[in-house]
Amino acid sequence: MELKEQKPHFCAVLTPHRALDQNGVQIVMIITCILAAIPGIVFFLMGAWPIVGFLGLDVALLFWALSKSRKQVNGFEEVTLYPDSLDIRRVSPKGRETRFQFNPFWTKIEVFKDFEDRVTDIVLKSKERSLKIGTFLNPDDKKSFASALSNALYRVKR
Structure with a gap:
């Protein structure tokens, strides 16, 4: 060199561009978990419990995407x-x-x-x-x- x-x-x-810091990711994930839990509970009580797994998969995929995006910065x-x-x-x-x-x-x-x-x-x-x-x-x-x-x-x- x-x-x-x-x-x-x-x-x-x-x-x-750095859109979200670590606190932003945590806030987005908390809101997403709450919003996914509401229909998840309803579907679980109706007996459609497999849908809860798909809602959990959505939350996990969002977390993976945000984590990958944070590493790119x-x-x-x-x-x-x-x-x-x-x-x-x-x-x-x-x-x-x-x-x-x-x-x-x-x-x-x-x-x-x-x-x-x-x-x-x-x-x-x-x-x-x-x-x-x-x-x-x-x-x-x-x-x-x-x-x-x-x-x-x-x-x-x-």
Whole structure:
């Protein structure tokens, strides 16, 4: 790993949106359990007790989805632009780090939009290589990030 002695022209750390913290997950699960228990008790008293198992399965699946979502927020991407290189450091939610390096003079940003003019993908292209970045960002964040990075690349190329 080499240390850059020069000051970066642009640096951004991209992180996924964190909608719920641990307390939020607990509150959602408590409310879900209460709301699932009400029909569960009714169905159990009516003799349709297998439905209680399906309601429990719904609660368990929701808990699994929220837990998986919480673990995904530990990942991030760091984009740093120096006069002679564009460095992307991608850290997975499990902590595995991957680095990519582009020459800023050969790098082009491609922004893909949907039919409603929302940004869906940002792709860095340089000769034969391409890299999709910021996949976890929402369309507005993708748009502002692509604009900021594009402006920084333009300034470096001048």
